[in-house]
Amino acid sequence: MTKETRIQMEWIEIGFEPLGYDYENGFIPFDELPDDFNCDLLEFQQHKENFNLNQTTTLCRPKDLQGIEDNNGWIKIESGNNIPDQGTIVIGYSIEWIDEDFNPSGQRQCHYVGIWPVLDWVSAKWLDYQDTWLNDERTEPTHWRPIIIINSPLY
Structure with a gap:
């Protein structure tokens, strides 16, 4: 869209x-x-x-x-110019990742390991029937946003 x-x-x-x-x-x-x-x-x-x-x-x-100015902070993956640096952990989004029970937001922590134009992302998908996480090699994020690092606790 x-x-x-x-x-x-x-x-x-x-x-x-x-x-x-x-x-x-x-x-x-x-x-x-x-x-x-x-x-x-x-x-x-x-x-x-x-x-x-x-x-x-x-x-x-x-x-x-509200938020359409910057797409609520999400960056649409359209070219090699708007993907994160390799290995940088980000929050990814795909409509295909939406699962009513386990991932209603369609968001996952993931990181990019490919070289454009080959998209290669690492992201984990929850498999309830196996009670485990599995790297999802079938789908990739359509959008990403940086993870905001906050200061560590002082005490």
């Missing part, structure tokens, strides 16, 4: 289909909405026009688009 498709889907889901998006990340001018539109579903932002800093426009978008 593309960013543009997601934006369009969210607008349609709340009952409005904008003719276009004059602003980034799904925002449209508030005055384009019908007068009886349910504003509880929207988030708002003030935008100052570049050519006239005294003029502001109220923009709005569906609340479910």
